[in-house]
Amino acid sequence: xxxxxxxxxxxxxxxxxxxxxxxxxxxxxxxxxxxxxxxxxxxxxxxxxxxxxxxxxxxxxxxxxxxxxxxxxxxxxxxxxxxxxxxxxxxxxxxxxxxxxxxxxxxxxxxxx
Amino acid sequence: xxxxxxxxxxxxxxxxxxxxxxxxxxxxxxxxxxxxxxxxxxxxxxxxxxxxxxxxxxxxxxxxxxxxxxxxxxxxxxxxxxxxxxxxxxxxxxxxxxxxxxxxxxxxx
Numbered sequence: 040x041x042x043x044x045x046x047x048x049x050x051x052x053x054x055x056x057x058x059x060x061x062x063x064x065x066x067x068x069x070x071x072x073x074x075x076x077x078x079x080x081x082x083x084x085x086x087x088x089x090x091x092x093x094x095x096x097x098x099x100x101x102x103x104x105x106x107x108x109x110x111x112x113x114x115x116x117x118x119x120x121x122x123x124x125x126x127x128x129x130x131x132x133x134x135x136x137x138x139x140x141x142x143x144x145x146x147x148x149x150x151x152x
Numbered sequence: 153x154x155x156x157x158x159x160x161x162x163x164x165x166x167x168x169x170x171x172x173x174x175x176x177x178x179x180x181x182x183x184x185x186x187x188x189x190x191x192x193x194x195x196x197x198x199x200x201x202x203x204x205x206x207x208x209x210x211x212x213x214x215x216x217x218x219x220x221x222x223x224x225x226x227x228x229x230x231x232x233x234x235x236x237x238x239x240x241x242x243x244x245x246x247x248x249x250x251x252x253x254x255x256x257x258x259x260x261x
Contacts, residue, residue: 081240
């Protein structure tokens, strides 16, 4: 089954404790992206990757890091999480670039206390 | 700052009616336009994509694009209670995607 898999689905943690949200896709997609979704603000793009070792900032990259060492994986790293990063996070992938429809993972709900 | 604007709603229509959802965008260089549906607590799923001016129909859904007016719309014919969800408009120029905040649709049985 074609899918984008995120882990964990839920996480409650404390300020300053480094965390990683993993994202993996099995569709051989070149393009992958991370979004956060907050009430009233919709989905905002954090980082995207056009292919292995090629990443770039979206609209809200502050406080986040990403890496793309393999085509299928695109982890999101919060090195020193803060309460304003409490949000619902989605990973997505598409064939080619973002001009193609994106397939979304099930989401990760992060709470930073 | 590139923007995508949607009426937040909620938009309420009776079952069987036509629901009309609208979206405007600021970047004239945008190339691709999408409508995603998101049920509460779920991830967005693609409803329609449209790339050129005019109408595109898929079943009960019709997307309309007017690049001169920087306007995208989604019509849902014969609305069903199962169509009740938040509809997200997304606009892309190649590598970045900008989403609107979404319009909540309620279809009353």
